[in-house]
Amino acid sequence: MTSQYSSTAEIQKLDAAHYLHPFTDHSALAKKGARVIVKGQGVYIWDSEGNKIFDAMSGLWCVNVGYGRKELADAAYAQMLQLPFYNSFFQTTTEPGVRLAALLTEIAPPQFKHVFFSGSGSEGNDTIVRLVRRYWDLQGQPERNVIISRWNGYHGSTMAGASLGGMKGMHQQGGLPIPGIVHIDQPYWFEHGRTQYPNLSKEQYGIEAASWLEKKILELGPEKVAAFIGEPVQGAGGVIIPPSTYWPEIQRICDKYGILLISDEVICGFGRLGTWWGCEKFGFRPDLMTFAKGVSSGYVPLGGVMIGDRVADVLIKKGGEFTHGYTYSGHPVAAAVAIANIKIIREEKLVEKVATETGPYLAKVFEALKEHPLVGDAETCGLVGALILVKNKSPIQLFDEKLEVGMVCRGHCFSNGLIMRAVGDRMIIAPPLVTTLKQIDELAALIRKCLDLTWTELNNRGWLT
Ligand SMILES: *Cc1c(COP(=O)(O)O)cnc(C)c1O
Numbered sequence: 001m002t003s004q005y006s007s008t009a010e011i012q013k014l015d016a017a018h019y020l021h022p023f024t025d026h027s028a029l030a031k032k033g034a035r036v037i038v039k040g041q042g043v044y045i046w047d048s049e050g051n052k053i054f055d056a057m058s059g060l061w062c063v064n065v066g067y068g069r070k071e072l073a074d075a076a077y078a079q080m081l082q083l084p085f086y087n088s089f090f091q092t093t094t095e096p097g098v099r100l101a102a103l104l105t106e107i108a109p110p111q112f113k114h115v116f117f118s119g120s121g122s123e124g125n126d127t128i129v130r131l132v133r134r135y136w137d138l139q140g141q142p143e144r145n146v147i148i149s150r151w152n153g154y155h156g157s158t159m160a161g162a163s164l165g166g167m168k169g170m171h172q173q174g175g176l177p178i179p180g181i182v183h184i185d186q187p188y189w190f191e192h193g194r195t196q197y198p199n200l201s202k203e204q205y206g207i208e209a210a211s212w213l214e215k216k217i218l219e220l221g222p223e224k225v226a227a228f229i230g231e232p233v234q235g236a237g238g239v240i241i242p243p244s245t246y247w248p249e250i251q252r253i254c255d256k257y258g259i260l261l262i263s264d265e266v267i268c269g270f271g272r273l274g275t276w277w278g279c280e281k282f283g284f285r286p287d288l289m290t291f292a293k294g295v296s297s298g299y300v301p302l303g304g305v306m307i308g309d310r311v312a313d314v315l316i317k318k319g320g321e322f323t324h325g326y327t328y329s330g331h332p333v334a335a336a337v338a339i340a341n342i343k344i345i346r347e348e349k350l351v352e353k354v355a356t357e358t359g360p361y362l363a364k365v366f367e368a369l370k371e372h373p374l375v376g377d378a379e380t381c382g383l384v385g386a387l388i389l390v391k392n393k394s395p396i397q398l399f400d401e402k403l404e405v406g407m408v409c410r411g412h413c414f415s416n417g418l419i420m421r422a423v424g425d426r427m428i429i430a431p432p433l434v435t436t437l438k439q440i441d442e443l444a445a446l447i448r449k450c451l452d453l454t455w456t457e458l459n460n461r462g463w464l465t
Contacts, residue, residue, distance in 0.1 A: 040067025122156025232278025
């Protein structure tokens, strides 16, 4: 054990000296030391101190088939020996990329027959910005270049991705958003639907929230609007599950003005909501879909864009060369891993399982967690869930944001073998799709324990009165 402790310290020291982490206050982390994760199996990970942790976030919403899948390692190994890399720029192609493209169009809704590959979700959304503008140029309407997105949406961290996203903190750095991207409010019932529209039902609020898109289109002039982009369920924004009326109304509005509809499926794709794609769960028909994360279960970096017939027909027939692409577009090793990953999702019927077994069971478990004195609301959709921590339940009284109560709870989770993420005071989960019913019970017990510990700490600090 002693040697393990010294090696943790050594890694932490090198980490602090050289490794700038994403979305991290570097000097704060350097003082504390990063937790070193060394191993994963199924839904669990282990740190360098030997602690076993239930990873209820699937890494970063991506390890859908769970850790330690030999099939994926074998696929990567075989492909690396056969052909570790070749590009698809200069009239060449590689079989794994071709097979994956065909497979993706097989599992996607029928309007999708083409795929453009990237290395990540952010890059996929950069491709989308270029593609959408290219489409309208080719249609002879170059002035149609504004993309409408939503506050508190997340679409990645590159210039275009962060601009499409509606994270105000991200916009404060680097002069974002880039021109031609505007935002409307999110359909967040608990935050402002409940308080600002007390006379509307949740479903009526969904229609109201969608109407903000129409308002924005009319304000800009429909002839200027190229596309609307959104996540079916907002992930990084805190697992914001829209009312069932929202997306069909968004679809109606996009159709009315001829605006392209883009579904960012980076989290919702590949079974997360109990359907292959989030748009299927909410009943809308996008023209473009971004994917990443679950496509390879995070085992290797991979992303891309599903391109619907409306865009593909113009791009292919009228387009000539589209001057865009990445060195790693269709990377053969990544593609081979993704094919093996999709095979597992199919053979183990993980999508159906989320729809009929684990998703409904998680919903039941979360419903029961509503009885906890800290939980103001609990929502799930497939295998994503959110608990909202409140100071008082009736009437609902939120905590002062500055107290960062969510971080207090996250701290207790972190030291009690559970990865649950805090977005403000929303505690969120997205466990691997292979999570069993028994493991959901285990997860519920861990959550309850951490909520109790949080309640005790808040009570001791006098924050509950
Ligand atoms: C994670 C995420 C992205 C960005 O993907 P990266 O691979 O981190 O670039 C984009 N959109 C959504 C919805 C995401 O959750």
